[in-house]
Amino acid sequence: MSLGDVVASALILTGVALSITAGIGLHRFPDVFARMHAATKPATLGLVLVLAGAAIRMDQRGDVAKLLLVMALQFLTAPVGAHMVGRAAYRAGTELSPTTSCDELARDDAAGVHGREEAPHDGG
Amino acid sequence: MILVTSVALGGVVVAGLLCLLRLLRGPSLADRIVALDALLVLIVSGIAIDAARTGEGTYLEVLVVAALLGFVGTVNVARFIERRGA
Numbered sequence: 001m002s003l004g005d006v007v008a009s010a011l012i013l014t015g016v017a018l019s020i021t022a023g024i025g026l027h028r029f030p031d032v033f034a035r036m037h038a039a040t041k042p043a044t045l046g047l048v049l050v051l052a053g054a055a056i057r058m059d060q061r062g063d064v065a066k067l068l069l070v071m072a073l074q075f076l077t078a079p080v081g082a083h084m085v086g087r088a089a090y091r092a093g094t095e096l097s098p099t100t101s102c103d104e105l106a107r108d109d110a111a112g113v114h115g116r117e118e119a120p121h122d123g124g
Numbered sequence: 125m126i127l128v129t130s131v132a133l134g135g136v137v138v139a140g141l142l143c144l145l146r147l148l149r150g151p152s153l154a155d156r157i158v159a160l161d162a163l164l165v166l167i168v169s170g171i172a173i174d175a176a177r178t179g180e181g182t183y184l185e186v187l188v189v190a191a192l193l194g195f196v197g198t199v200n201v202a203r204f205i206e207r208r209g210a
Contacts, residue, residue: 001125009128012173016135019166023142026162032154035146039162050132050169054176057125063181070168070187077195081161084202089154092205 008056015049018042030097032089040082047074129177136170157201164194 001009025038048071055067096103140163147159168187175184 005125008176009125012128012132012176013135015169016132016139016173019139019169020135020142022162023139023166026146026159027142032152032158035155036158039158043162043165047165047169047172050172054172057176057179058181059179060181063175063184066181066184066188067172070172070184070191073188073191073195074165074168077191081195081198081202084199085154085157085161085205088202088206089152092152092154092208094152094154 004056008053011049011053011056015046015051015053018046018049022046030099032094033086034097036082036086040078044074044078047071125177129173132173133170136166136173140166140170153201153205157198157205161194161198164190 019042022038022043025042026035029035029038051067051071055064058064058067090105143159143163143166147156147163150156168190171183171187171190175181
């Protein structure tokens with residue numbers, strides 16, 4: 001095994017360990033918002049590490065470019081997607097876990113800072 | 125490399141089973157879409173690990189398409205939840 005292979009193996013194994021962490025969190029966390037945390041952050045970092053490990057192993061420059069493209073796409077789309085799912089889940093009235101310590105959005109709604117009614121409704 | 129990627133693919137399978145469990149148990153539609161999103165990320169990692177194993181880049185286009193389609197699907201289901209309720 002060359003040095004590149006060793007580095008690639010370490011990156012891939014670390015990434016997979018993070019993916020397993022994400023799976024465990026997804027399974028054990030109490031409500032949608034906590035699960036979203038598990039499914040978005042460690043999973044994204046795990047995927048990026050795996051893609052970096054694979055990129056080290058690739059010979060062709062085009063293959064490396066495709067892997068970097070997927071990395072960039074993941075970094076751009078994961079926060080947007082998680083944000084939209086979280087907003088939709090909150091607006092649809094998903095129950096928060098009883099252990100939630102602070103719901104600032106509900107407090108602001110009650111104080112009329114920016115009520116749910118006033119939120120712009122994108123027609124769709 | 126074969127041994128390392130075999131272990132890595134096994135780990136991806138374990139993580140995928142945990143995601144599938146959450147997908148089955150729900151309870152809300154938002155939980156399911158979060159689990160599906162994580163599952164798609166795992167599929168992308170699996171294909172990347174396979175590419176690293178064989179050193180062959182034939183399937184890397186699939187990664188780009190899967191990453192984009194997953195985003196579009198997640199956003200659309202989020203909009204659906206927002207209109208219909210969880």
